[in-house]
Amino acid sequence: MKSKVAIVQCNSYETNEVSQAVSRGLELIGGAGNFVKAGEKIVLKVNLLVGEVPEKCVNTHPEVFRAVAKEFASFGAIMSYGDSPGFGTPLAAARKSGIADVAEELKIELADFKDGREVFYEEGVQNKKFFIANGILDTDGVISLPKLKTHALERFTGSIKNQFGCVVGMRKGEFHVKLPDPTDFASMLVDLNNYVKPRLYIMDGIVAMEGNGPRGGTARAMNVLLFSTDPVALDATASRLINLNPIFVPTTLKGAESGAGTFLEEEIEIAGDTLKDFICKDFNVERSPVKAVKKSRVISFLNNHLVAKPVIIPEKCTQCGTCVQSCPVEGKAINWQEGDHTKVPVYDYSKCIRCYCCQEMCPEGAIILKIPTIVKVGKRF
Numbered sequence: 001m002k003s004k005v006a007i008v009q010c011n012s013y014e015t016n017e018v019s020q021a022v023s024r025g026l027e028l029i030g031g032a033g034n035f036v037k038a039g040e041k042i043v044l045k046v047n048l049l050v051g052e053v054p055e056k057c058v059n060t061h062p063e064v065f066r067a068v069a070k071e072f073a074s075f076g077a078i079m080s081y082g083d084s085p086g087f088g089t090p091l092a093a094a095r096k097s098g099i100a101d102v103a104e105e106l107k108i109e110l111a112d113f114k115d116g117r118e119v120f121y122e123e124g125v126q127n128k129k130f131f132i133a134n135g136i137l138d139t140d141g142v143i144s145l146p147k148l149k150t151h152a153l154e155r156f157t158g159s160i161k162n163q164f165g166c167v168v169g170m171r172k173g174e175f176h177v178k179l180p181d182p183t184d185f186a187s188m189l190v191d192l193n194n195y196v197k198p199r200l201y202i203m204d205g206i207v208a209m210e211g212n213g214p215r216g217g218t219a220r221a222m223n224v225l226l227f228s229t230d231p232v233a234l235d236a237t238a239s240r241l242i243n244l245n246p247i248f249v250p251t252t253l254k255g256a257e258s259g260a261g262t263f264l265e266e267e268i269e270i271a272g273d274t275l276k277d278f279i280c281k282d283f284n285v286e287r288s289p290v291k292a293v294k295k296s297r298v299i300s301f302l303n304n305h306l307v308a309k310p311v312i313i314p315e316k317c318t319q320c321g322t323c324v325q326s327c328p329v330e331g332k333a334i335n336w337q338e339g340d341h342t343k344v345p346v347y348d349y350s351k352c353i354r355c356y357c358c359q360e361m362c363p364e365g366a367i368i369l370k371i372p373t374i375v376k377v378g379k380r381f
């Protein structure tokens with residue numbers, strides 16, 4: 001049987017338009033009542049990477065959250081929501097994103113994403129132990145609401161990667177240190193997604209983020225919402241929309257290998273609107289395969305010469321220190337120059353594992369990735 005992905009056009013975040021588009025998408029995928037029962041506790045796992053206003057397109061838009069929450073609440077589900085942001089508290093991020101206001105209006109509680117418990121996942125291929133938020137563990141079901149955005153490490157952040165925020169706080173950084181290679185990291189994300197097993201994925205691609213994502217990129221209208229129970233098929237479809245080969249997205253490849261779904265076009269049934277009408281050929285995303293990052297002295301030397309390195313654009317830097325705080329490496333691979341907080345931080349590339357947490361969290365988009373000259377030359381041949 002084919003995996004179904006519903007594509008629904010939605011041209012703005014106007015409340016009624018989003019509400020109608022969400023209703024239509026849910027109908028196309030089997031109806032909201034197919035995913036929840038009255039009295040069940042359902043958590044909406046939004047993307048709240050960090051506290052940013054909706055216009056920045058960093059997080060799931062509050063109007064998408066509103067429309068989805070209302071649909072499932074109308075079937076008697078007891079709704080909550082949450083995410084563990086990369087920086088700051090879940091409540092602070094929810095407030096700035098506009099989601100907390102909508103949630104208060106709808107009387108939906110913020111689930112506990114500040115604390116959690118260790119779980120063992122026997123089927124995990126890369127990882128069998130996770131420290132998961134209580135807000136996820138204490139519910140009957142999860143509905144995942146990813147945002148369509150570029151991502152330095154994994155090319156783009158979609159349905160599978162959205163579950164990374166189920167891991168509490170700084171414990172997320174530990175995975176970057178343990179698994180610096182993007183494919184290994186993706187494999188862990190797939191294990192995590194398969195453990196959390198959301199019932200449904202609804203991607204906010206109305207206005208996506210291209211370029212220096214997932215925080216510092218630019219908004220790009222894509223005018224779509226995507227719905228599926230198959231996260232691999234949904235992510236593969238989203239990749240096709242942004243003209244990115246799905247097999248260059250490690251979470252998609254590893255997700256398919258794990259049996260979580262399919263990325264093959266012939267195994268995906270598109271419902272609703274037509275995929276080709278929404279393809280954005282010049283979407284600004286890195287289209288080359290990811291480079292392996294391995295730990296060893298020889299390979300670490302190669303990392304410095306083959307793998308894109310983060311660099312700071314000094315004119316954009318406000319010396320806020322977020323990059324220094326975000327670096328998960330012991331002793332920090334980016335730090336203040338002689339402890340001076342008035343100067344632009346500097347990198348120690350010999351320590352840098354290329355996790356790009358600094359780039360991901362920089363609020364000014366002041367950190368970009370520089371592709372080594374040798375790779376640029378190689379691309380020409």
Ligand code: SF4
Pocket residue numbers: 312316317318319320321322323324345361362363364365366367
């Ligand atoms: S996070 Fe960005 S703006 Fe803040 S200090 Fe680092 S480079 Fe500068």
Ligand code: SF4
Pocket residue numbers: 310326327328329332333334347351352353354355356357358359
């Ligand atoms: S400097 Fe940036 S890319 Fe390098 S390890 Fe630290 S956070 Fe990761």
